[in-house]
Amino acid sequence: MCLRNLFRRKARTTLCIAGIALAVMSMVAITVTITSYTTAIREMNTFFTGDILVVSKSQIVIQALPISGGNLIETIENDVKGTPGIKATVPLLFLFSMELRSTIEMIPINITVGIPPGNWTVLTGSTPLRTGGSWLSKNASDEILVGSCLADLTGIAVNSTIKIGNHTLTVRGILDTRSAILGRMIIMPLRTAQEIYHYPMTVSMIVAKPEEGVNVEEVADRIENELNNPIERIKALTSEERNSITDPLLDEVNMWNLGISSVLFVTSVTIVTLVAIINVSERRRDFAALDALGASFTSKVLIVLTEIGFIGLLGSLIGIFLGAIAAVTIVSIYTNIPIQMLFPDIFTIVSPLLLTKTVACMVTASCVAGLIPAIAATRTSISDILRAEY
Amino acid sequence: MIVKTIELTRTYRRGLSYIVAVNKVNIEVEETTFISIVGPSGSGKTTLLNLIGLNDHPTSGKILFMGKDVSRLADKERRKIRLQNIGFIFQTFNLLPTLTALENVELPMALANVPHRAQRKRALKLLGIVGLTNRLQHLPRELSMGETQRVAIARALANDPEIIIADEPTGELDSKTAQEIISLLFDINRKEKTAVIVATHDEKIVKLADTVYTIQDGKLRLEG
Numbered sequence: 001m002c003l004r005n006l007f008r009r010k011a012r013t014t015l016c017i018a019g020i021a022l023a024v025m026s027m028v029a030i031t032v033t034i035t036s037y038t039t040a041i042r043e044m045n046t047f048f049t050g051d052i053l054v055v056s057k058s059q060i061v062i063q064a065l066p067i068s069g070g071n072l073i074e075t076i077e078n079d080v081k082g083t084p085g086i087k088a089t090v091p092l093l094f095l096f097s098m099e100l101r102s103t104i105e106m107i108p109i110n111i112t113v114g115i116p117p118g119n120w121t122v123l124t125g126s127t128p129l130r131t132g133g134s135w136l137s138k139n140a141s142d143e144i145l146v147g148s149c150l151a152d153l154t155g156i157a158v159n160s161t162i163k164i165g166n167h168t169l170t171v172r173g174i175l176d177t178r179s180a181i182l183g184r185m186i187i188m189p190l191r192t193a194q195e196i197y198h199y200p201m202t203v204s205m206i207v208a209k210p211e212e213g214v215n216v217e218e219v220a221d222r223i224e225n226e227l228n229n230p231i232e233r234i235k236a237l238t239s240e241e242r243n244s245i246t247d248p249l250l251d252e253v254n255m256w257n258l259g260i261s262s263v264l265f266v267t268s269v270t271i272v273t274l275v276a277i278i279n280v281s282e283r284r285r286d287f288a289a290l291d292a293l294g295a296s297f298t299s300k301v302l303i304v305l306t307e308i309g310f311i312g313l314l315g316s317l318i319g320i321f322l323g324a325i326a327a328v329t330i331v332s333i334y335t336n337i338p339i340q341m342l343f344p345d346i347f348t349i350v351s352p353l354l355l356t357k358t359v360a361c362m363v364t365a366s367c368v369a370g371l372i373p374a375i376a377a378t379r380t381s382i383s384d385i386l387r388a389e390y
Numbered sequence: 391m392i393v394k395t396i397e398l399t400r401t402y403r404r405g406l407s408y409i410v411a412v413n414k415v416n417i418e419v420e421e422t423t424f425i426s427i428v429g430p431s432g433s434g435k436t437t438l439l440n441l442i443g444l445n446d447h448p449t450s451g452k453i454l455f456m457g458k459d460v461s462r463l464a465d466k467e468r469r470k471i472r473l474q475n476i477g478f479i480f481q482t483f484n485l486l487p488t489l490t491a492l493e494n495v496e497l498p499m500a501l502a503n504v505p506h507r508a509q510r511k512r513a514l515k516l517l518g519i520v521g522l523t524n525r526l527q528h529l530p531r532e533l534s535m536g537e538t539q540r541v542a543i544a545r546a547l548a549n550d551p552e553i554i555i556a557d558e559p560t561g562e563l564d565s566k567t568a569q570e571i572i573s574l575l576f577d578i579n580r581k582e583k584t585a586v587i588v589a590t591h592d593e594k595i596v597k598l599a600d601t602v603y604t605i606q607d608g609k610l611r612l613e614g
Contacts, residue, residue, distance in 0.1 A: 004488055004489060004493070005488040008488040008529075009488065285484065286484075286486050286487070288484075289480075289484040289485075289486065290486075290497075290501075291445075291469070292443070292445055292472065292478050292480075292484070293472065293473065293478065293497065293498050293501060293545075294469045294470065294471075294472035294473025294474070294476075294498065294501060294502075295469070295473075295501050296466070296469055296501070297465075297466070299501060382440070382445040382446070
């Protein structure tokens with residue numbers, strides 16, 4: 001009976017569902033977009049978890065990426081390696097390619113990284129290569145690895161060649177990754193990068209791997225104390241220190257996310273409550289007639305709750321579907337990753353847990369919001385209503 | 391005896407004053423009897439029917455329904471009696487606008503948890519009795535007033551009640567349709583052996599009724 005009431009009042013039902021769907025869509029899209037960004041930022045630090053990053057004092061480091069500022073003389077690597085408690089070091093040269101566009105881009109167009117041959121895993125971890133590709137040899141000079149996103153955007157395939165300056169570089173492998181950072185990397189031997197981009201004997205940072213069991217904080221302090229001098233001023237950042245730079249920002253972003261989501265959630269619940277109140281007040285006579293026929297308290301409450309629950313369920317399902325599409329589209333626009341690359345990962349971007357929680361919250365909130373009008377419906381005085389309204 | 395009231399009284403508070411809508415009414419409704427209650431507007435007809443139909447609580451006095459005092463029963467019990475033993479017909483029909491004629495007749499049976507197949511069978515039979523087999527899937531707004539009242543009559547009969555209470559059932563109808571509805575109510579009274587109590591201004595009903603009461607200022611009087 002209640003569902004028939006919804007189906008036979010199509011315009012109102014559709015508008016109510018659309019209202020809830022829009023609110024849920026905004027909620028999901030905003031939450032997912034912000035979560036994607038914070039995840040992308042946090043993801044940067046997963047490259048060198050537990051390692052100490054030695055950079056120039058003037059270098060700005062966002063998590064694990066040295067964004068701008070001074071570089072280091074390559075020879076300092078030996079000093080870092082010689083510091084007690086350090087097991088191994090890897091020098092890296094980072095070069096970012098940014099373009100000013102109409103949209104703010106979270107991730108640069110590409111990130112070129114120069115790294116000594118054989119040390120690829122420091123950067124790529126266990127990331128596999130796409131079929132047909134191979135890792136660069138130890139003697140490689142004019143060979144590169146390219147991230148999947150960059151390859152797909154520019155049509156680069158294994159064994160393609162690209163020209164940078166006077167250098168013709170051959171693509172030996174394509175990193176098969178969904179990581180926003182790795183997907184945009186061009187990885188090449190350190191010497192090649194230094195030569196192409198005219199940074200002789202220069203590196204952006206040195207990744208220092210501490211020995212097992214040592215106090216990383218103490219080792220970092222030791223590096224800073226022993227290697228700092230008036231000519232070369234450096235800083236040694238542990239994972240915690242890198243996190244502490246961005247964590248307050250990310251926390252604030254998450255707080256805003258929570259605030260906006262809460263407002264949208266309250267909006268949705270208000271819509272549902274309004275729908276329930278309108279539904280009941282407009283049908284006082286129907287409820288009085290039901291009462292006169294002998295409908296029980298439970299029957300009348302169930303009628304209202306089923307209607308509202310159905311509107312809440314359908315609205316939130318449609319909202320989630322639209323929200324997921326909106327989120328993927330927004331992430332695609334702001335990270336410049338083609339949308340077709342993101343869709344296979346839709347449930348990574350929009351987590352099933354978030355979807356389930358949103359639907360559960362909306363249906364529960366709908367039912368709670370509908371409960372008050374439902375109880376009001378059961379308290380109608382039959383004789384007053386059936387008499388007074390005609 | 392289906393219904394018996396003893397000194398039944400209902401007063402309303404209006405501002406600082408009290409209005410006695412029903413004043414110490416004693417009425418007896420036997421099985422298969424057809425009673426009409428006549429009186430001007432505001433005389434207390436609807437209030438009395440609401441009390442007898444357990445839609446309202448008396449201020450004082452008693453209502454015995456099939457020998458049991460129901461005047462102080464809890465709402466849950468009163469609802470049960472309304473559902474199983476009483477059929478209502480309102481002047482303004484009060485069909486649910488989003489349900490078809492068939493669904494409106496099935497509704498009281500659904501509320502009484504009658505199996506769906508049995509609901510359908512009985513609803514079809516009742517709509518056949520009131521002559522509406524060709525209007526089963528029509529919504530109330532697609533029916534004429536006479537047809538709507540017929541659906542309301544079929545709905546009132548759905549759970550095979552002991553008594554039908556009709557509050558001015560012909561009040562909204564033209565004279566020809568009113569005549570049809572009156573005939574229908576009398577047919578039901580005779581064939582289904584259901585007691586009928588009707589509040590009306592309609593002279594035709596008054597003439598045909600087994601017992602006629604008049605009500606004035608809440609006081610009920612048996613007509614000779």
